[in-house]
Amino acid sequence: MTYSPKVIDHFQNPRNVGSLPKDDPHVGTGLVGAPECGDVMKLQIRINPDTGIIDEAKFKTFGCGSAIASSSLVTEWLKGRTLDQALAITNGEIANELQLPPVKIHCSVLAEDAVKAAIADYQRKREAGMAAVR
Amino acid sequence: MKLPIYMDHHATAPVDPRVLEAMLPYFTHEFGNPASRNHAFGWAAEKAVEHARQQVADLIGAMPKEIVFTSGATEANNLALKGAAAMYAEKGNHIVTCVIEHKAVLDPCHQLEKQGFHVTLLPVRKDGRIDLDEMRAAVTPKTTLISIMTANNEIGVIQPVAEVGAIAKEAGSLFHTDAVQAVGKIPFDVNQVKADLVSMSGHKIYGPKGVGALYVRRRNPRVLLDEQISGGGHERGIRSGTLNVPGIVGLGKAAELCRLEMADESVRLRRLRDRLHEKLHQHLDGIYVNGSMEHRLPHSLNVSFAYVEGESLLMGINDVAVSSGSACTSASLEPSYVLKALGAGDDLAHSSIRFGLGRWTTEEEVDYVAEKVAAVVRRLREMSPLYELMKEGVELGSHRDAR
Numbered sequence: 001m002t003y004s005p006k007v008i009d010h011f012q013n014p015r016n017v018g019s020l021p022k023d024d025p026h027v028g029t030g031l032v033g034a035p036e037c038g039d040v041m042k043l044q045i046r047i048n049p050d051t052g053i054i055d056e057a058k059f060k061t062f063g064c065g066s067a068i069a070s071s072s073l074v075t076e077w078l079k080g081r082t083l084d085q086a087l088a089i090t091n092g093e094i095a096n097e098l099q100l101p102p103v104k105i106h107c108s109v110l111a112e113d114a115v116k117a118a119i120a121d122y123q124r125k126r127e128a129g130m131a132a133v134r
Numbered sequence: 135m136k137l138p139i140y141m142d143h144h145a146t147a148p149v150d151p152r153v154l155e156a157m158l159p160y161f162t163h164e165f166g167n168p169a170s171r172n173h174a175f176g177w178a179a180e181k182a183v184e185h186a187r188q189q190v191a192d193l194i195g196a197m198p199k200e201i202v203f204t205s206g207a208t209e210a211n212n213l214a215l216k217g218a219a220a221m222y223a224e225k226g227n228h229i230v231t232c233v234i235e236h237k238a239v240l241d242p243c244h245q246l247e248k249q250g251f252h253v254t255l256l257p258v259r260k261d262g263r264i265d266l267d268e269m270r271a272a273v274t275p276k277t278t279l280i281s282i283m284t285a286n287n288e289i290g291v292i293q294p295v296a297e298v299g300a301i302a303k304e305a306g307s308l309f310h311t312d313a314v315q316a317v318g319k320i321p322f323d324v325n326q327v328k329a330d331l332v333s334m335s336g337h338k339i340y341g342p343k344g345v346g347a348l349y350v351r352r353r354n355p356r357v358l359l360d361e362q363i364s365g366g367g368h369e370r371g372i373r374s375g376t377l378n379v380p381g382i383v384g385l386g387k388a389a390e391l392c393r394l395e396m397a398d399e400s401v402r403l404r405r406l407r408d409r410l411h412e413k414l415h416q417h418l419d420g421i422y423v424n425g426s427m428e429h430r431l432p433h434s435l436n437v438s439f440a441y442v443e444g445e446s447l448l449m450g451i452n453d454v455a456v457s458s459g460s461a462c463t464s465a466s467l468e469p470s471y472v473l474k475a476l477g478a479g480d481d482l483a484h485s486s487i488r489f490g491l492g493r494w495t496t497e498e499e500v501d502y503v504a505e506k507v508a509a510v511v512r513r514l515r516e517m518s519p520l521y522e523l524m525k526e527g528v529e530l531g532s533h534r535d536a537r
Contacts, residue, residue: 003449008449011446011450014517017517035480036480036481036484037480038443038460038481039443040520042519060518060522061517061518061519062442062518063446063462064445064449065446067443067446068517
């Protein structure tokens with residue numbers, strides 16, 4: 001398989017590799033995929049409580065080069081967005097940007113799922129937090 | 135040292151320059167058709183083909199008349215399985231083979247199943263070898279054919295073929311072995327193994343692509359095959375089609391070189407392979423050899439690097455040519471069925487790399503590959519959530535989509 005220059009760039013120089021404290025109330029964590037399927041993505045976002053804007057995004061991915069590139073790219077896109085803007089990211093945009101071939105579309109789907117899972121986790125925490133305050 | 139480094143000799147091997155030299159005249163001035171019985175051009179070509187037949191026979195302890203040239207090992211496997219199944223259909227309709235056979239054996243068997251034959255697929259143990267008791271239990275009076283590979287193309291594990299041959303003999307079944315990966319690499323004798331049909335390939339033994347051979351036993355018993363390609367009645371009616379003379383000459387020369395050099399070459403390659411294995415272990419933890427280390431081709435190593443996906447590892451070591459059992463590197467998007475059959479778990483299949491050393495592999499290359507692989511595995515583990523979870527002590531057996 002030949003890779004697009006953008007996939008190679010993100011694979012060789014992945015952006016935002018790492019972890020955020022998952023118990024931080026302002027951090028949302030998404031963990032999607034399964035080892036036996038060959039792809040596991042962990043994506044984390046931290047939301048600035050004052051502005052509601054994502055100010056930090058980190059990932060760790062077990063998977064092929066396209067999966068690593070998809071998660072790396074999406075962490076770049078997440079920073080500076082509101083949650084609604086983040087939810088608007090589609091796998092099609094990721095696949096387009098990285099010029100993924102059809103057999104690698106599932107990598108971009110997984111990245112979109114990871115974003116949605118991270119946001120859902122954050123929102124669960126917020127609701128739980130509010131319930132505790134009440 | 136020249137980059138990229140080729141360490142994928144199970145897939146194919148370069149033609150040995152001595153083989154090429156032997157072949158060249160047969161493209162140009164010795165271009166005759168061996169079927170031309172009435173002129174010097176034909177006689178020269180026939181002589182070259184018969185010399186090659188002798189060279190191939192000598193490598194496996196056969197008689198030259200027992201060698202049928204084919205377009206490759208896939209054709210040889212198809213001819214052996216379909217040819218024998220059809221020829222002996224009146225005697226029985228049962229074939230015994232095993233789950234880790236090459237697709238060129240499994241697919242013909244599936245086709246035969248559709249035609250009404252019964253196929254038993256034996257499992258393998260964790261070490262990649264079949265269980266001989268299960269083999270004995272599977273064989274019935276209706277079993278006409280047992281097909282077990284000599285050595286596996288993915289994991290390099292050698293099967294107890296001599297024992298299988300004895301079981302087949304006792305049961306009155308024919309024994310076919312796909313010996314593509316083994317012939318020329320380890321000693322192989324058709325009589326010691328009691329094989330009736332043996333598939334071989336040119337390009338795995340430093341010969342050209344597009345040529346192979348099927349050994350067909352002529353004595354005790356005399357094996358008959360239904361022809362699969364009909365035409366001019368070449369190869370004693372078993373395989374029609376004008377003979378690929380340059381290819382056959384190349385296969386013959388390659389077989390001769392293997393016969394003469396195998397003893398030294400296998401010692402050298404085993405030492406280099408063990409060096410690669412040791413160096414990987416020195417550099418890394420969480421690595422697992424797939425298949426028996428004891429019953430293994432000398433140039434072969436298949437390793438899973440836990441927490442790292444195989445295709446990304448291949449991408450990271452892009453100046454080293456190896457292959458992976460990862461789903462992402464296969465056309466089917468399924469992880470290697472061979473590694474799955476060992477029962478190690480799909481995650482380790484996704485993390486596997488096959489190293490295949492060859493005639494021109496150097497110690498310097500082995501050291502380079504070991505260090506490069508270790509560096510890339512470390513880098514990928516740093517970005518692997520599985521590695522992080524393992525360090526945190528979380529068991530991630532099957533973390534389904536958190537959707």
